[in-house]
Structure formats: C-alpha cells, structure tokens
Amino acid sequence: MQTTLPLADQDKIERRFKALKVRQPIGDIYIASVDYRPIQEITFFDVRRRLQEQRDVEQYLGIQRPLNDRRVTELQKYVNYIDATFPGTIIVSVENDYGAYDEATGEIVVSNTRWGEDKPTQMLRQIARVIDGQHRIAGLEGFVPTAERQNFDVMVAFFVGSDISDQAYVFATVNLEQTKVNKSLAYDLFSLAKSRSPFKTCHNIAVALDQLPTSPFYQKIKRLGTSGDERGEETLTQATFVNGLIVYLSRDPKLDRDLIIRNHPLPQPSADDLRKLVFRGLFVKGDDVLIGKVYEEYFQAVKERWPEAWAYSGTGIMLWRTNGYRALSSIFGRVYKSVAKPGQAVTRMDFSPMFNRVKLNWQDFNTDRFKPGSSGEGELRRLLVTEMTLFD
Incomplete structure (x- = not known):
C-alpha cells in the first residue's frame, strides 16, 4: 500500500546557525558551521527522494547526476575514520519564505513555517535544496559518535531566495568547471x-x-x-x-x-x-x-x-x-x-x-x-x- 507523504510538519520548527555574511557578485552567501544532524534534518528529503531521480537544478541544466550508492557507502565508512574530514563547503538553497539572516544575532534562520505565520506550511526536511554536497550529507548518516569524537560539523553555504537559474549556475560552476585533483x-x-x-x-x-x-x-x-x-x-x-x-x-x-x-x-x-x-x-x-x-x-x-x-x-x-x-x-x-x-x-x-x-x-x-x-x-x-x- 502506497502512503502519501505529509505536506507539512505538525509543529513549528526553527533552526538557527551562527553564520558569516559573504558578499559576492552573485549576491549574499551565508557561511555556517552545521552539525551532522541538523544538516540531515533540513536536506534529508532532497537527498533520499529527489536525487534518486533528478533534482530541479539538474532538470534545468538537462543533465543527470543520481545519488551514487557505492560512493555513499564508502563515505559512510570514511566518516568514522580518526582523521575524517570534509573541508569543502556544502552548498544549499533556501527560499525567502523559509530562510533569513538575523543581523542582530549573526545567525542564518530556517523554519518550516512562513515568516509571520504560526502554522507549518512545509516539511523541515524540504527546506534546503542541495546544490552541491549530497553525497557528503548522505555519508554522514553513517557517522557514529564516540567518547573521542562527539561532533562532525560541516561548512555550509546558504543561498537565500536564489532562483533556479542562479542555482543552476552555481551547480555548473562547482561541478562542471572545477579541475579534478590529479x-x-x-x-x-x-x-x-x-x-x-x-x-x-x-x-x-x-x-x-x-x-x-x-x-x-x-x-x-x-x-x-x-x-x-x-x-x-x-x-x-x-x-x-x-x-x-x-x-x-x-x-x-x-x-x-x-x-x-x-x-x-x-x-x-x-x-x-x-x-x-x-x-x-x-x-x-x-x-x-x-x-x-x-x-x-x-x-x-x-x-x-x-x-x-x-x-x-x-x-x-x-x-x-x-x-x-x-x-x-x-x-x-x-x-x-x-x-x-x-x-x-x-x-x-x-x-x-x-x-x-x-x-x-x-x-x-x-x-x-x-x-x-x-x-x-x-x-x-x-x-x-x-x-x-x-x-x-
């Protein structure tokens, strides 16, 4: 029996991350350190459902890049090595209705509820669309905290309110034009x-x-x-x-x-x-x-x-x-x-x-x-x- 996914959470949820505002020609980007758990909370839906087929960004570009299960398995093992690291930045996009930068606290704020409303209008796991870094996020599902290492923070670049053409441009710049390591x-x-x-x-x-x-x-x-x-x-x-x-x-x-x-x-x-x-x-x-x-x-x-x-x-x-x-x-x-x-x-x-x-x-x-x-x-x-x- 096929079940229908709910369109919104039952309760209002808000997540805040300390972030730096970075001003670039494309617009403002917010760089935050995000623990492995909340990054999965706000992107899990995109990684596990959309990426099995095509994401909006990839449809716009006319390409396919499905989630590579073998790569995910390798990363789920890798994240538990003693010197595991993801020094690169994960890039996500959040719509204006569900994300904003709080100038007073220096935080990027995302929520499953539109600003000014009290009733959730979205699932938290649909808030952030992954532009780059989906395999790292899926790999972090395998991270097992120990007494030696409780945290695995990743750098996340938040684009807020960017349209699909901007997201496609960023995707192409990061994934299609970068030089591979020899x-x-x-x-x-x-x-x-x-x-x-x-x-x-x-x-x-x-x-x-x-x-x-x-x-x-x-x-x-x-x-x-x-x-x-x-x-x-x-x-x-x-x-x-x-x-x-x-x-x-x-x-x-x-x-x-x-x-x-x-x-x-x-x-x-x-x-x-x-x-x-x-x-x-x-x-x-x-x-x-x-x-x-x-x-x-x-x-x-x-x-x-x-x-x-x-x-x-x-x-x-x-x-x-x-x-x-x-x-x-x-x-x-x-x-x-x-x-x-x-x-x-x-x-x-x-x-x-x-x-x-x-x-x-x-x-x-x-x-x-x-x-x-x-x-x-x-x-x-x-x-x-x-x-x-x-x-x-």
Missing part, C-alpha cells in the same frame, strides 16, 4: 604523512625505483602525473604504478591507514588473504624494502627477457607503457606464488624461467597486435597466463 599528485602527497599506510609504501617504492639508476623504472615514472621537461621517456604515471602494486598489500588501504594512525595492530593475514595479497605479510611486518625489492626484481626479469622492447623509446611498442605494465602487474601475484611463498625474497633469476616460457619476441609487443586501451592489455594478460600456465 591522482598521481594525491599519491605523491602521502609522502608528507607521518604514519605508514599502503599508499605511502607504494609511493615510496615508486619514487625509489624511478630514481635508482639500476632500476627497470629509472626515469620512467611521471611524478605528479606529468612528464619532466628533461626526461623524455616517462611513460607511466605514478598513479598507474601505485594502483598496480597496492592490490598486493591491502584489501582496504584507507582502513589500514586508520588502524595505524590509531596505533591499532594490523591483523595478521590469513592463508586466504595471502592467495591474493602476496605482500600483506611483509606490509604488516613493516618490511617495505623487501616489497620494493621483489617487485623490482620481477620487472628486471621482464627487462632482461625483452631488453630491446624495454629500451625502445619510439612509438608502437607497448611493453613498458601503461598497457604493458598493467598486464604484467595484474599477473605478478600468480607469477610470484609460482616461484616462492608470499613474503619470501626472490631475484630476477627466480622469475626468469617463467618469462622464458613466453614465445614472444620483442617486436611482437607492437600496438597492432596489442591495441591501445583495455583490449590490448587484456590480450597480453591472457597470452602471458596461457604460456606461463598460471591458471589457478
């Missing part, structure tokens, strides 16, 4: 962290192998995702390198980082963990140097098996470019387990017999045979698995 830059910033984490370990290995003259990756990794002017042979972004390695250290790198910051011990890996996470035991022990050395030796074996392809600096050979690296990194765990137990030190001489089974010559790694994109990467992976007999 993923390689994000990984590089983990070097500044004081505590260990899977991200920092993989970053340090990437930097070390890029700088070590004897490394197969010497000057081949684009730090921050962009090439240096003086280094013309960088073909792998730091993000690509890290993504290929980190899957062997951790199922949940963010959770590991949180446990380490809290000084909680990482659980010892089970036998099932080590089937996939072949470096998990080494990471738990803190032996990052051996992780980097084994990974380096693996790619040294590749380099020595096809030295011409690895040294080729022109176009058309993909072995040490993104597709080649992804294919090789994706089978690393199976190759490693074929020559040693997870956590054991091995050298290129241990890996070499596995690559000697592969009948490709160096010219075969051309982009006509292994097309750019995921199809070429997948084709190389399947060929390596077959000729190395790596079937699980």
Whole structure:
C-alpha cells in the first residue's frame, strides 16, 4: 500500500546557525558551521527522494547526476575514520519564505513555517535544496559518535531566495568547471604523512625505483602525473604504478591507514588473504624494502627477457607503457606464488624461467597486435597466463 507523504510538519520548527555574511557578485552567501544532524534534518528529503531521480537544478541544466550508492557507502565508512574530514563547503538553497539572516544575532534562520505565520506550511526536511554536497550529507548518516569524537560539523553555504537559474549556475560552476585533483599528485602527497599506510609504501617504492639508476623504472615514472621537461621517456604515471602494486598489500588501504594512525595492530593475514595479497605479510611486518625489492626484481626479469622492447623509446611498442605494465602487474601475484611463498625474497633469476616460457619476441609487443586501451592489455594478460600456465 502506497502512503502519501505529509505536506507539512505538525509543529513549528526553527533552526538557527551562527553564520558569516559573504558578499559576492552573485549576491549574499551565508557561511555556517552545521552539525551532522541538523544538516540531515533540513536536506534529508532532497537527498533520499529527489536525487534518486533528478533534482530541479539538474532538470534545468538537462543533465543527470543520481545519488551514487557505492560512493555513499564508502563515505559512510570514511566518516568514522580518526582523521575524517570534509573541508569543502556544502552548498544549499533556501527560499525567502523559509530562510533569513538575523543581523542582530549573526545567525542564518530556517523554519518550516512562513515568516509571520504560526502554522507549518512545509516539511523541515524540504527546506534546503542541495546544490552541491549530497553525497557528503548522505555519508554522514553513517557517522557514529564516540567518547573521542562527539561532533562532525560541516561548512555550509546558504543561498537565500536564489532562483533556479542562479542555482543552476552555481551547480555548473562547482561541478562542471572545477579541475579534478590529479591522482598521481594525491599519491605523491602521502609522502608528507607521518604514519605508514599502503599508499605511502607504494609511493615510496615508486619514487625509489624511478630514481635508482639500476632500476627497470629509472626515469620512467611521471611524478605528479606529468612528464619532466628533461626526461623524455616517462611513460607511466605514478598513479598507474601505485594502483598496480597496492592490490598486493591491502584489501582496504584507507582502513589500514586508520588502524595505524590509531596505533591499532594490523591483523595478521590469513592463508586466504595471502592467495591474493602476496605482500600483506611483509606490509604488516613493516618490511617495505623487501616489497620494493621483489617487485623490482620481477620487472628486471621482464627487462632482461625483452631488453630491446624495454629500451625502445619510439612509438608502437607497448611493453613498458601503461598497457604493458598493467598486464604484467595484474599477473605478478600468480607469477610470484609460482616461484616462492608470499613474503619470501626472490631475484630476477627466480622469475626468469617463467618469462622464458613466453614465445614472444620483442617486436611482437607492437600496438597492432596489442591495441591501445583495455583490449590490448587484456590480450597480453591472457597470452602471458596461457604460456606461463598460471591458471589457478
């Protein structure tokens, strides 16, 4: 049986938030610190019902951006990490009838009742339309207060009385024109962290192998995702390198980082963990140097098996470019387990017999045979698995 949602609350409700008035060309904006509970109170309806379809702002722009359940689940877990933060501003819009700035108290005031009336004319949860920040608001539903942390305040920018065209303009400015953070830059910033984490370990290995003259990756990794002017042979972004390695250290790198910051011990890996996470035991022990050395030796074996392809600096050979690296990194765990137990030190001489089974010559790694994109990467992976007999 379908129930009809009430159009208004039974009682008058008012919420007040200390706010700063910010004067900008578009008009006045009110910046407030709002606790996780009231921000859900005044926006919950918009997040949970409207965003499953389309919001007014998005209809106006002719685009769709539904609530991403996977993203919400990730954020609901993230908000309980010891160093969780939402430093960005959530942007909402309130109609003139239900929102105003109290100059005397320096507060933004929202209510479910029109000014000058006593009877509610709206649901409180419909007061604020979310322009930006809906996933953060939904993520805060998962926040669990503890004795250590009772509050999770977020910065909220209130637009009062703005029409739909203004809201659409703000939405477009924030979401369609902003520059995305370079993923390689994000990984590089983990070097500044004081505590260990899977991200920092993989970053340090990437930097070390890029700088070590004897490394197969010497000057081949684009730090921050962009090439240096003086280094013309960088073909792998730091993000690509890290993504290929980190899957062997951790199922949940963010959770590991949180446990380490809290000084909680990482659980010892089970036998099932080590089937996939072949470096998990080494990471738990803190032996990052051996992780980097084994990974380096693996790619040294590749380099020595096809030295011409690895040294080729022109176009058309993909072995040490993104597709080649992804294919090789994706089978690393199976190759490693074929020559040693997870956590054991091995050298290129241990890996070499596995690559000697592969009948490709160096010219075969051309982009006509292994097309750019995921199809070429997948084709190389399947060929390596077959000729190395790596079937699980």
